[in-house]
Amino acid sequence: MSAPILSVRNLERRYGARIGCTGVGFDLWPGEVLGIVGESGSGKSTLLSCLAGHQRPDAGTVTYDGRDVLAMAETERRRLARTEWAYVHQHARDGLRMGVSAGANVGERLMAVGQRHYGDIRAAAIDWLDRVEIAQDRVDDRPQAFSGGMQQRLQIARNLVTGPRLVFMDEPTGGLDVSVQARLLDLLRGLVRDMGLSVVIVTHDLAVVRLLADRLMVMKSGRVVEQGLTDQVLDDPQHGYTQLLVSSVLQV
Numbered sequence: 001m002s003a004p005i006l007s008v009r010n011l012e013r014r015y016g017a018r019i020g021c022t023g024v025g026f027d028l029w030p031g032e033v034l035g036i037v038g039e040s041g042s043g044k045s046t047l048l049s050c051l052a053g054h055q056r057p058d059a060g061t062v063t064y065d066g067r068d069v070l071a072m073a074e075t076e077r078r079r080l081a082r083t084e085w086a087y088v089h090q091h092a093r094d095g096l097r098m099g100v101s102a103g104a105n106v107g108e109r110l111m112a113v114g115q116r117h118y119g120d121i122r123a124a125a126i127d128w129l130d131r132v133e134i135a136q137d138r139v140d141d142r143p144q145a146f147s148g149g150m151q152q153r154l155q156i157a158r159n160l161v162t163g164p165r166l167v168f169m170d171e172p173t174g175g176l177d178v179s180v181q182a183r184l185l186d187l188l189r190g191l192v193r194d195m196g197l198s199v200v201i202v203t204h205d206l207a208v209v210r211l212l213a214d215r216l217m218v219m220k221s222g223r224v225v226e227q228g229l230t231d232q233v234l235d236d237p238q239h240g241y242t243q244l245l246v247s248s249v250l251q252v
C-alpha cells in the first residue's frame with residue numbers, strides 16, 4: 001500500500017480579518033489528479049500558493065512524501081520546487097523567461113538539476129517542444145513570438161522536462177480560446193497519464209476537471225464544501241452550492 005504523496009490538514013490562511021482559506025484537508029495519492037473548483041474568491045489560488053510554498057499558511061500542516069513542508073528550510077523547499085515539483089501558472093509569462101529562447105526556457109531547467117552536456121540539453125529541449133506540439137524550427141525563437149496557446153504549451157514543457165513528481169496547476173487553460181483550450185487539455189491529459197503525474201489543479205471550469213481530475217474538491221468562501229470522485233460529485237452533487245455550480249454550467 002503506497003502512502004499519499006501530499007497530505008494537507010486544517011490549512012488556514014488569513015489576510016487580516018478576511019479568510020483566504022480555512023480548515024482545508026485532503027490526501028493526494030501518487031498518480032492522482034485532484035481538481036479544486038469554486039467561484040472567484042473562494043480561496044483556490046490562496047490554497048494552491050500555500051501548498052506550493054509561495055505563501056505561508058497561518059495554521060495547519062502540509063506533508064510531502066512524509067516530509068513536513070512548513071518546517072523545511074527555504075533552501076530545501078526551493079530544491080524541491082526545482083527538482084520534484086512543478087508549477088504551471090495561469091499566465092504563461094509568469095512561468096516563462098520571456099527574454100530567452102524557447103529552447104533555453106526548457107533547457108535551463110535541466111541545467112538547474114545538474115545536466116551539463118550542451119548537445120544533450122538541446123536535444124531534450126527539442127524533444128519536449130515536439131511533445132507539446134511546437135515545431136522544432138521554433139527552438140531559437142523567444143516566447144514573445146508565440147501565440148497564447150503556444151506559450152502555455154512551452155510553459156508546460158519547461159515544467160515537465162525534469163520529470164517532476166508533483167505538479168501544481170493554476171487555471172492552466174484560463175484566458176485561451178475555446179478551441180485552443182480543448183487542444184491544450186487533450187495534451188495535458190496525455191502527459192499526465194504517460195508520466196503518471198500527481199497533480200493539484202485549480203480551475204473555475206468544470207469541463208476541465210471533468211476531463212482531467214480523478215477527484216474533486218469544491219470550495220466556497222475559503223472552505224471545502226464537498227469532495228469526492230469527480231464523476232460522483234458532478235453527476236450527483238450533495239451540497240447546494242455544488243448543485244448550483246453544476247446547474248449553472250448545464251444551463252449555458
Ligand SMILES: Nc1ncnc2c1ncn2[C@@H]1O[C@H](COP(=O)(O)OP(=O)(O)OP(=O)(O)O)[C@@H](O)[C@H]1O
Pocket residue numbers: 015018019020021038039040041042043044045046047204222
Ligand atoms: N493578497 C491578498 N490580500 C487580501 N485579501 C486577499 C489576497 N488574496 C486573496 N485575498 C482574499 O482571499 C479570498 C480568496 O481569494 P483567492 O484569490 O484565493 O480566490 P480564488 O478562488 O483563487 O479566486 P479567483 O478564481 O478569482 O482567482 C478572497 O476573499 C480574496 O479577496
